[in-house]
Amino acid sequence: MRVVAATHRDLNLLVAEGKFRADLLYRLNVVPIHMPSLRDRAADIPLLVEYFTDRFGKRAGKKFKAIDKESLKLFEAYGWPGNVRELQNVIERAVILCDGEIFSVNESWLKGGNADNVGPLGCAESRPGDTRKRALRRNL
16 A cells, blocks of 8 residues: 655654654655645746646637637746645636637636636636626536
8 A cells, every 4th residue: 555645844843843753754754755836836837737728628628729828927927825726726717717719817816816707817708797607607
């Protein structure tokens, strides 16, 4: 049996403080892999955006001809506190709401915005007066 475990905490420090069992650390620490956060790997963002856009596009039966350059700049400038999962969620939302052939995102989604905002830079903005409900219904 193999176990893959991840944490953002310093387990050696927790062992020293008596908050984590040393024997468990030794069992888990066979092949440690340090993965920097997404904000420290901005060069990886275009490749991840392409991968997730393709992945979620296939699920939704959509094919995008291109990725909006402004959206890509937004992705690269954003700090990604939610790491790759946050990037994945933002892209999935944009794919669902996008009607056009150019993939783009709404900037507010990168700041904890809500799905009701499908305005400027959001793909669903191509139809004036859309509500979230209509945009989702149309794209699902």
